[in-house]
Amino acid sequence: MNKEMAGVYSFLPLGLRVIRKIEKIIREEINETLSAQEILMSALHPLENYEKTGREKIDVLFYTELVSKRKLVLGISHEEIIVPLVKKHVSSYKDLPFYVYQIQNKFRNELRAKSGILRGREFLMKDLYSFHTDEKDLNDYYEKSKEAYRNIFEKSGIGDKTYITFADGGTFSKYSHEFQMITEAGEDLIYLCQSCKVAVNEEIIEECPNCPQCGGDKLIKKKAVEVGNIFKLKDKFSNSFGLTFKNEKGEEKLIQMGCYGIGLGRLLGSVVEVYHDQKGIIWPSELAPFFAHLIQIGDDPSVKKACEKLYSESEEEILYDDRKDVSPGEKFADADLMGIPFRLVMSKKTLEKDSFEVKRRNEEKVEFVKIKEINNFLKEKHAS
């Protein structure tokens, strides 16, 4: 990644590939568990919409304006856009429930942005919005979303360290829920119950000093980073925009809403916080930008040929380091830094053994795999 200014980053090729892997995990889980349709909303929002919801003075808004002086804000989330949009399409109980999501850039004018990509001023979010006839239906979907979130964090490799955390529910819900990953780099403080895998955010620890699940009082204080949150909005935003539906009796009722966020860059950063050593990143296979890192040593034609054959024939994603004028030591250091799961070395020495030298990023030992077996070897490793 490249830092453009504090809290604003560009994704370079490898980082972007990791983001695409995260997107894939999220989309698959949403299709499977939450049945939402994907859309893509704008970043420019009319300020009027925020005046309707009372969010026009939130301290993290970026403001801008049209040539005509009409005031705009950059979206911090999309309730002010999705609610008027859904109002155009939904009018009857027959249209409900209804779920949409997007993966899109959000903007927050943070006073300080010092935790790298863990707290961005511009950041990629998955935000999902659900629309229901009643609170019971909202509650059911909300529970399903917890399951989906657990699956997403599990598949991303941070399931073990991520706790569902009770947090402030605003004026309209008792609690919201965050998914907090334990890390010393985190800016949040949570109190966790080891046995229930549940935590309480510091912001509500006074009103909720015990584990909300088992009632136990042995909570342990930890630093954590919020990688996702889910929130029952109920009728807060429906009310602001008059988002109603006609029920079976023909009565007009406010739609009940939920919203569900995951920060993709933050998730990426959290994974790196967990999976690294002093040499660099150690990607879990599911998120790794490539599956194997092929290093050619020297420019012997037979060595080069063996590398090119693997690179062009393999079904796995391979990063091929064929740089000249770069020492083997430098290539190894770069491979460790990038953290791709398998390192494959081809040199005159390994060629004498008719083999690639293979090393996993997270292990010390190396092994030799015959050239004619390397494709099967990688395939098997990838499947396991």
Added chain:
Amino acid sequence: MNKEMAGVYSFLPLGLRVIRKIEKIIREEINETLSAQEILMSALHPLENYEKTGREKIDVLFYTELVSKRKLVLGISHEEIIVPLVKKHVSSYKDLPFYVYQIQNKFRNELRAKSGILRGREFLMKDLYSFHTDEKDLNDYYEKSKEAYRNIFEKSGIGDKTYITFADGGTFSKYSHEFQMITEAGEDLIYLCQSCKVAVNEEIIEECPNCPQCGGDKLIKKKAVEVGNIFKLKDKFSNSFGLTFKNEKGEEKLIQMGCYGIGLGRLLGSVVEVYHDQKGIIWPSELAPFFAHLIQIGDDPSVKKACEKLYSESEEEILYDDRKDVSPGEKFADADLMGIPFRLVMSKKTLEKDSFEVKRRNEEKVEFVKIKEINNFLKEKHAS
């Protein structure tokens, strides 16, 4: 699509699927012909960078600021970001040439934005930047980009109507090139030479009154919309940021640059301008949000079962209209409006014939295809 304000649109599920198809065509062509790496740069840019290039007063900039009052702009293009970024990574002729691209949102504070998605204030662009040791290498790549662009517009279905158009090259190049698609909805005027398939933008018609290819003077004036442009930046931006490299003799030289844009929403809108009738859109297969539109008529269990079997078993992308309480006429009208290439109808009547009724969106005739042959039928049609 949903209009949030003039020039600002959200993509709804079907529109977003079309955008994904366009992205796929673009990415494949870039991989094949232009060998560029994908990155993703930020939308927030420091105003300082624009002061360095003299673009800080461009009249279409959106301005905003941090809490600290540091001035920012929303990116209209990314030279001010990519050049400092490349400066960190490239120092020698060995690192060149080098190509990167992204598909990302741009912002232009247009005074008027009245042509729908053809002229947006917020819009999705593919922008590619190339970096070269000398002008010859830039010129070679520039020619390759023309070929790539022709392929992209061909695959998108507007190849026939899209003319490479000579346009103003700024202070540093004689010409730039636009790809202009002929349409009455266009805001640009071009003068085209039918025999050469080349055009001249009105902005330079006085200095270039003849066809730049054959020299002919029978140019025809047409309204058009610019769907892409390519530009030799040469050392304009390298100069502003001191983006240099050391050549083989160890001399410090400025890097030569080109930039290459395609507006995705504009391309989508242009395709719709070409492919529609009074009933709605007629998508070319490559861009269609789905390949087939399956309409269930009535709720007879056997009819429903036949639909669900096809929907779950087909390898094609199928949109399944299983709405109750919606008349067949309404469903047909919606299918015409959405413009998916094949319409498949299943009703008690067609079931008696053990068939789906099949109609192409762009033809009047219907045919009946046996249920057990429908999968092969669709597969064959898709391949052809």
